[in-house]
Amino acid sequence: MRRLPPLATLPAFEATARLGSVSAAARELGRTHGAISKQIRSLSDDVGGDLFEKQGTGLKLTERGERLRRLLTPVLDDLEATTQGLRLEVDDRHVDVAASATLAMRWLTPRLPAFYARHPDVDIRLHMSGPKRVRDQEIDVVLSYDRLRGSLRHPDKHALGDAAYGPVCAPDYRIERSDRVATVEARLTQPSAARIWQAWEELSGLQLAAAREIEHPHHFLAIEAASAGLGLAMAEKRIVAADLSAGGLIAPFGFVTVKDGFQAAVMPRAAKRRSAAALLAWLAEAAREDQG
Numbered sequence: 001m002r003r004l005p006p007l008a009t010l011p012a013f014e015a016t017a018r019l020g021s022v023s024a025a026a027r028e029l030g031r032t033h034g035a036i037s038k039q040i041r042s043l044s045d046d047v048g049g050d051l052f053e054k055q056g057t058g059l060k061l062t063e064r065g066e067r068l069r070r071l072l073t074p075v076l077d078d079l080e081a082t083t084q085g086l087r088l089e090v091d092d093r094h095v096d097v098a099a100s101a102t103l104a105m106r107w108l109t110p111r112l113p114a115f116y117a118r119h120p121d122v123d124i125r126l127h128m129s130g131p132k133r134v135r136d137q138e139i140d141v142v143l144s145y146d147r148l149r150g151s152l153r154h155p156d157k158h159a160l161g162d163a164a165y166g167p168v169c170a171p172d173y174r175i176e177r178s179d180r181v182a183t184v185e186a187r188l189t190q191p192s193a194a195r196i197w198q199a200w201e202e203l204s205g206l207q208l209a210a211a212r213e214i215e216h217p218h219h220f221l222a223i224e225a226a227s228a229g230l231g232l233a234m235a236e237k238r239i240v241a242a243d244l245s246a247g248g249l250i251a252p253f254g255f256v257t258v259k260d261g262f263q264a265a266v267m268p269r270a271a272k273r274r275s276a277a278a279l280l281a282w283l284a285e286a287a288r289e290d291q292g
């Protein structure tokens with residue numbers, strides 16, 4: 001038979017350890033200060049020694065308390081994520097979508113009114129993917145168009161349409177050309193996409209030589225810099241379609257196509273949900289409209 005500690009005391013201990021204060025833990029858990037203190041004393045008695053010691057006006061974990069915290073915090077994190085996922089498996093009102101800020105701002109958000117007109121009962125909740133990756137347990141659908149960085153790595157992956165890539169710049173930006181080589185003053189890059197220029201050169205058969213590289217933390221900032229005449233940015237065609245149409249950007253070398261490069265992945269918790277299926281069908285339709 002398992003000899004477990006009193007399970008009802010564990011949230012009180014973990015919240016106090018994380019927040020460094022019984023009062024803060026009481027506020028988070030909706031309990032009284034006395035109730036939290038009593039649960040911590042009960043847990044301390046059960047494991048045979050103090051878990052906290054006073055430090056100024058707050059509390060500090062003892063060595064025993066720190067050992068328990070290291071074990072307990074990830075367990076509670078996983079329990080929270082799993083139970084939240086189970087709840088949301090049957091929630092057809094929301095779809096949590098992870099997408100890059102650039103894709104969300106420049107492509108998805110302007111099209112959402114059309115989705116809501118067709119599915120007024122479904123709410124799309126956007127999460128920005130990027131360097132701080134969203135946990136799979138928190139999302140239903142991942143959107144990705146950036147095949148120059150590699151493949152979307154999820155088992156339930158759906159091709160929504162082709163992707164097309166090419167350098168873009170302001171209409172009057174100076175480019176010197178010779179055979180299959182072009183020379184420019186500046187190439188605009190992002191730290192999370194170090195290989196995209198090399199991948200484009202391999203696909204296009206062209207080479208772009210730049211006197212310098214200017215790094216931007218986000219793709220949309222590199223595109224804005226290109227529009228301002230600061231250099232060439234690599235872009236997927238649908239992301240800059242409005243700029244190309246308005247004449248704010250040009251694609252001096254055209255675009256190279258990657259078959260089925262615009263993709264979506266459905267997380268297990270959303271695999272059977274009607275709302276996720278409706279979103280995928282609408283996304284594929286919108287992608288077909290992009291391609292004419």
